[in-house]
Amino acid sequence: MIEVSDLRYRYGDVDVLDGVTLSIPDGQYCLLVGPNGSGKTTLVRHLNALLTPDAGTVTVDGTDVTDDPVVARTRIGMVFQHPRDQFVAATVAADVAFGPENLGLDRAEIDRRVETALDAVDLGDAAESRIDALSGGEQARVAIAGALAMEPDYLVLDEPLVGLDWPARKSVLDHLDALVADGTGVIVVTHDLRGLHERADRLVALHAGEVVLDASPAEALDALPDLGIRDPRC
Ligand SMILES: Nc1ncnc2c1ncn2[C@@H]1O[C@H](COP(=O)(O)OP(=O)(O)OP(=O)(O)O)[C@@H](O)[C@H]1O
Numbered sequence: 600m601i602e603v604s605d606l607r608y609r610y611g612d613v614d615v616l617d618g619v620t621l622s623i624p625d626g627q628y629c630l631l632v633g634p635n636g637s638g639k640t641t642l643v644r645h646l647n648a649l650l651t652p653d654a655g656t657v658t659v660d661g662t663d664v665t666d667d668p669v670v671a672r673t674r675i676g677m678v679f680q681h682p683r684d685q686f687v688a689a690t691v692a693a694d695v696a697f698g699p700e701n702l703g704l705d706r707a708e709i710d711r712r713v714e715t716a717l718d719a720v721d722l723g724d725a726a727e728s729r730i731d732a733l734s735g736g737e738q739a740r741v742a743i744a745g746a747l748a749m750e751p752d753y754l755v756l757d758e759p760l761v762g763l764d765w766p767a768r769k770s771v772l773d774h775l776d777a778l779v780a781d782g783t784g785v786i787v788v789t790h791d792l793r794g795l796h797e798r799a800d801r802l803v804a805l806h807a808g809e810v811v812l813d814a815s816p817a818e819a820l821d822a823l824p825d826l827g828i829r830d831p832r833c
Contacts (some may be wrong), residue, residue, distance in 0.1 A: 601646060601675070601753065601784075602625055606655035608641055608808075615641045617808035618655070623754060623786065628779045630795055630816065631788045633805035634827035640786045642805065643755050646786075647671040659752075673702070676746030680758040682738050691717065691733070691741050692726035698749045716748040720774050736767025743774065753784035760791065768794060792831035796820060805827065 601623040608616040608746055615638045633639050644650040645657050650667035657664045657671075664671035679685060688694040692713050717723045720740035727732070730741060739759055746754055756775075760768050772794050775785050784828045787795060796802070796816040804812035804819070804826050811826060812819055823830050 600660060600664070602656075603642070604656045604659045606657065606659075607653050608645070608650060609636075609653055615643050615808050616645075616652075619805070619808070619810055621803060621810060621813070623665065623753070623784065626779070626782050626800040627665065627801060628775075628784070629786045629801045630792065630799045631786060631805065632790065632823070632826075632828050634790075637805040638808040639805055640757055641808075643677070643757055643786065643788055646753075646755060647675040647677060649677075658739065662723050662740060673749055674751055675753045675755060676749050676751035677729065678739075678742045678746050678754070678756045680761055682742030682759075685742055685745070686730050686738075689729055689731075690726075690742075691722060691728050691730055694730060694741060695744045695748045697744060702749070710760060712748045712750065713744075716744040719747055719777065720744045721770070728755050732750070734767065736763045739763060739767070739771055741772065743771070747778070747783075751783070753786060754778060755786045755788070757788040758790075760789065770794060792816070792823075792828070794831075796831050810814075 603619055603621040606616050606619040619642060631639050648664040649672050651665055654666055659671055659674050686694050687697050695713045696709050699712045699744055717726055720743050779785050799816050802816045802819040803810060806826055812822055820830055
């Protein structure tokens with residue numbers, strides 16, 4: 600369980616998160632939406648202690664993430680927009696192995712994790728491919744595999760689908776479905792709910808650093824245009 604309690608964060612004198620409280624149970628598929636600048640990225644960066652709250656707390660199974668960022672980063676995998684900027688190695692397998700290597704795991708365990716993570720995104724045959732030779736959709740899947748190789752309990756994807764064509768988008772979404780079916784919690788930050796609202800359990804909307812809507816996607820859709828979010832049915 601991820602628990603965000605009265606989380607506050609400022610950049611300069613601007614309140615970017617203004618008292619966010621949110622519990623995300625294990626295994627939930629949650630969408631985090633909101634207009635530009637509403638605080639979505641700032642919120643998810645707190646989940647694994649990439650940012651430190653000015654006030655309030657984030658806990659994972661009761662442990663404050665600022666007390667134990669390493670555990671938080673192991674439990675919560677993050678994939679940010681522009682995966683190209685996140686790669687650290689030239690080939691797919693080497694990049695996916697990077698996280699597990701940093702956990703100090705033995706080679707056999709690293710190899711097992713890399714193989715499992717690449718299979719999960721259907722890139723088992725691309726292990727030795729150069730990342731810069733892959734399409735944008737394939738690169739998005741490599742970034743997801745890199746997070747999966749850490750065997751997180753939750754996967755947080757911040758605008759992971761920007762720039763993907765429909766087949767690539769559908770492929771990533773289908774892989775997320777499979778992860779959720781296997782018990783991984785998934786949190787997707789997005790402006791574009793196409794293909795997502797039918798799949799997720801929950802939709803949380805932020806506006807000016809506050810949670811203004813928290814409901815099932817079906818219940819939330821009618822309220823979205825007033826919050827500056829496009830209704831994906833239109
Ligand atoms: N490093 C920074 N320094 C100063 N202000 C920042 C910084 N990062 C974000 N902000 C500001 O904080 C506010 C929230 O930004 P954030 O990226 O969390 O919003 P968002 O909802 O993810 O937006 P978007 O949909 O555009 O990605 C914005 O007003 C932004 O300008």
